[in-house]
Amino acid sequence: MARKISMKMAINEAIDQEMTRDPTVIMMGEDIVGGAGGEGEKDAWGGVLGVTKGLYAKHPDKLLDTPLSESAYIGAAIGAAASGMRPIAELMFIDFMGVCFDQIFNQAAKFRYMFGGKAETPVVIRAMVGAGFRAAAQHSQMLTPIFTHIPGLKVVCPSTPYDTKGLLIQSIRDNDPVIFCEHKNLYGFEGDVPEKSYTVPLGEANVPREGKDVTIVAYGLMAHRALEAADLLAKDGIEAEVIDLRTLSPLDMDTVLESVEKTGRLVCVDEANPRCNIATDVSAQVAMNAFGALKAQIEMVAPPHVPVPFSPVLEDLYIPSGAQIADAARRTLAKGKT
């Protein structure tokens, strides 16, 4: 049963199926229904890019449009999660975390530990991440490392419609707070997705391409760029192994270490800014735990340490390309032990 749907529809379907299955699953966010209080069409938007369109008709009591008050409603989702519900809160753009971050990192993330293991906060905070939309500095960031830095939060960033559906269902069922990062430039990306409900476990990387010469670690949009790089390298007879992390917290280092033991060479790719990002974290862990397996220096491919520029010309330069990743792989292959 091959059925191709977009990542956007995969999200919609996951929420629909979980709402149908579990009466405690509710969702809140700005214009996730749309048209509230007006005289025109109800469900006019279904979210700013139409991800939740149609859910309101099926679950009218479970989707709540909110005032433009992220501190209040993200916090309310967290409070409801601590009180028996299983809410999904949509933060629209991850960049808006600035106005509600206390509720996420001082409240949701710490309840379980501070309260001696007695609290559960099964909330999912969905947000769009990433550049390439010409949306400029405050609507384009890849802020994943800010969340992975915080103990108590789980962080997911899928690259395919299949993983998106399975990981979102798993995130909704998970009893910890999950930051679910959706790359806006992948919303239209289509892939095979089973109609039935299924889960993809948190904390397990995927290996979409196997190879023996060099390991490329990426996630989100960069997983696609890594696969492009692998295609480029294949033309030169280089076999790259691509690891799509999928979940950033918990982080599946076992899969990465196993791969590096095999290839001896590592390229870490990240769309987040280069200081203290996921790529530096993976690199450090490999250096600490598999130094002997490395045949050459680790390479990192990330944007420069600058905000996301508006000008399309600059934004395209900002986002790491498949060619840059392939070059990094060639650099590490050209050096070190054979």
Add this chain to the structure above:
Amino acid sequence: MPDNNPFPLPKDELLDAYRRMRTIREFEERLHVDFARGDIPGFVHLYAGEEAAAVGIMKHLWDGDHIASTHRGHGHCIAKGVDVVAMMKEIYGKKGGACEGKGGSMHIADLSKGMMGANGILGAGAPLVCGAALAAKYRAKQKGGPSDVAISFVGDGASNQGTFLESLNLAAVWNLPAIFVVENNGYAESTARDYGTAVDSYVDRAAGFGLPGITVDGTDFFAVYEAAGEVIRRAREGGGPSLLECKMVRFHGHFEGDAQTYRAKGELEDIRANRDCLQRFTQAILGAKAVSEAELQAIDRDVLGLIERAVAEAKAAPPPDAADLTTDVYVRY
């Protein structure tokens, strides 16, 4: 003032107000067309229909006064005197843009004009304006005379942000020369104002924070002008902050590409026919024979020429250089 001018502004000021409003209108209508053609990247939020608020307020300001704008910022920029060609270049992401192409529509700024930027984050301007007003207060103390003021614009939806509400209190306790303008266009994205805001009256809300508040018909230039004059004068004289609500309408979607199905049937046609602030202003000044039709037509021609030139220059301008990607992050690193 000539006998046939019953307005609180002399003729040249009326013509200037007309020019600014007409410039905003033509700028936005042109963007609407060019966006649909695919010429313009990114998110674009148009101010058409709301011009009387920006111009009615900004007519009272000088360069030392600061404003903090919103995502719907083009009108505030033009009314505050930001160069239209530099704005257009910015929206096209070109070199020579108001922010060298790095900011785009949502981040146009011109600090030399006291324009602290459009903003991609709702409510973010209000605390900044408290800071600008605090700085103005220190300046006034040193040099004497009336204080510069700082004005925060916020939408009806964004006025529910904690940052905005906290700023009202801060401005009140510090007695800052700050004005909080709520641009109430009835919608936040697709959601009706009344769905997201429990209190009907912004005057009541202001009172709850210890601020005087005024509500005006924001499609009536003279009503805005008069109310803004009062709150700005009070702030300049050390009388503290105020809130000014302008009830207004937006002529386009939330952003370009919005199908606006949330509106009532016939709503757009109705507001364009009956609540057009520019038409209302034009009829008033022509009706009183304060200005002549020929004078307005001459301005219209000028404005259209300016917009045409802005678009042509924006399209012809080179994009930023690759090296520009990594400049301007710090003053010095």
